[in-house]
Structures are given as structure tokens and as C-alpha cells.
Amino acid sequence: MNNFWKKIFKPNSILAYGLILLVMFLYLLLDLKPIKDFLSSETFSFTLFDKIINAHFIIQSTIFIPMIIWGCSIVINITEKAIRKIPSLNSNNRNIFNKASQVLIYFVGINILISYLGIDLGGLTVFSGALGIGIGFGLQKIISNYISGVIILFEKSVQNDDLIELNDGTFGYLRETGSRTSRIETFDGQEVMIPNEDLITGKVINYTHSNHFFRVTIPVGVSYASDISLVREILIEAASEHPQTLDKPKTVCFLREFADSSVNFILHFWIADVIEEGRFKTQSEVMYNIWNKFKEQEIEIPFPQRDINLKEIIK
DSSP states (O other): HHHHHHHHTTTTTTHHHHHHHHHHHHHHSSOOOOHHHHHTSGEEEEETEEEEEHHHHHHHHHHHHHHHHHHHHHHHHHHHHHTTTTTTTTHHHHHHHHHHOOOOOHHHHHHHHHHHHHHOOGGGHHHHHHHHHHHHHTTTHHHHHHHOOOOOHHOOSTTTTEEEEEEOOEEEEEEOOOEEEEEEEEEEEEEEEHHHHHHHOOEEETTSSOOEEEEEEEEEEOOSOOOHHHHHHHHHHHTSSSSTTTTSSEEEEEEEEEEEOOEEEEEEEEEHHHHOOHHHHHHHHHHHHHHHHHHTTTOOOOOOOOOOOOHHHHH
């Protein structure tokens, strides 16, 4: 029985279309005026905010409100399928058209419902004002996230499949921008749902916004006994030998500081595609190359050492 109702209430179900048409046919085409007049009589009527409410209005609303929502979902489903078949649109533009069509369809549906039921919005001004304030506070975040999602889609500061990093350290690919939340797929295989507002108001690092270039940075410390000119040459050579390293911008190496235990350098080199080649794979392979070259030249990478002096206490 449950499966039967699930099949009926699917937006794209043939039974759904048939049920809507049947209800519309029975209500609009059949002669139900005596029943309508009886249910609209004073016996079944009361006044609410200067609006006369009767049993006919309640039954009518009970039938048509779900039908309008259901009908809107069917139209939205058909529209999304049609937009998905347009080959010239990328995923980001499809989301824009889908959201715009959803807002438009629901707006038209609500106006049709209000017009058909004969609801006078002017008479509900005081009630709608108080209710609007309460709902406004309750739905503030939801509305903010929805509007943020629309801004993201139109502004295109972040798009689907961009590699991004959030201020809280969340790092991965933006896979989907929804109505309220966006889905980020991390390198651990996790799917993190974040409010759209965070992508607008928070700090977001987009590694692939205008290009896929990425600069890899490797800090290296060597002992004071090392030939620092040779160290610089080895570091640049180790990075330049890697097949993914770009010639331009060129690889550079800087002497950073004379620290307590080591002379510290920093190596910078560029790769063409941070998505395909990755940050850590290339960095790891260059570091292996540096290690092997240092071994060949007997260059020592120092580690912190401490001298401990024991004093004999004479009693």
C-alpha cells in the first residue's frame, strides 16, 4: 500500500497527472452549485480578520493548495529535465536557470491560488505584518542562504568542480550549489554540507578561479657547515628536473634566515594544473629528489640537539 501511494505522489507519475485532472474535472465541470451554496451558508460560516470563512472555502483550500503545490512540482520537474538536455549550458548555468524557473513557477502558482480562492490580501494586512515579522526572524538564515546561493550562481566567484578551501580548513571540490547549502567533496571522501552564506561572507580560497596554476613551496634547512651556494643550486635543480615543473614562472630559491640550528632556505616552483597533478604528489617527489642529492653531496639536514651538563653535588 505504501508503494502504491509513493507511485501516485511522484511528480512525474502518470497517476499524478490523472488525479489532478480528475479533481479539476469534478470540481469545475460538474454541477456542484447546490452543494457549494449549502456549504457557504451562514450555518457553516465564521468571520476571521474581516474575512468570511465557510466550509466551502476550507474544503476548496484543502483541495487546491496541495494541487497547486503538486502541479508546480510537476512543472518544475519537466522544466529541469528540459534544461538538462540543453548541451550548450554548463552545470553552473543550469543551476541558475533551474533556480529562476522554480521561483517563477511557484510565484505564478501562488498568484493563481490566491486569485481562484478570492483571498483579499488587503484584509490580512495586520495579521500578515505580525506573522511576517515572526516568520522573518525564524527564516532569516534560510532566506539568507537561499539568496546567497543565487548570488554565488550569478557572481560565479566559485563554481561547481572548483578546488576551494574555507576559513575553517575545509578543503576540497565544490560539487553542487543547492538552494540552501553547498556540497564540498574532500580528499578524504567526505561530503561536507556548508551554508551558502559561508561562501559569501567568509574567507574562501579558490585555487581554480581564473587558472589552474599553483606554486609549490618547500622550506629546507641545512647545517652551517654546508656550502650555501651549492645548496641553492641543488634545490633549484631538484625542482627543475621534475616533469610537472613549469619553466615560467621560473623556479626560485631564497636564503631566509640564520636560525639556531640551521641555515634556512625556501624553494618556490610552479605546476600547471593543481587539480590533475595535485599539490602534495609533486611536492613529495621533489623532496625525495632533494634528499638524494643532499646525500650525494654529503649535505646535512640538521635536527635540534641539546647539550646536557650534569653537576655533581658535593655534600
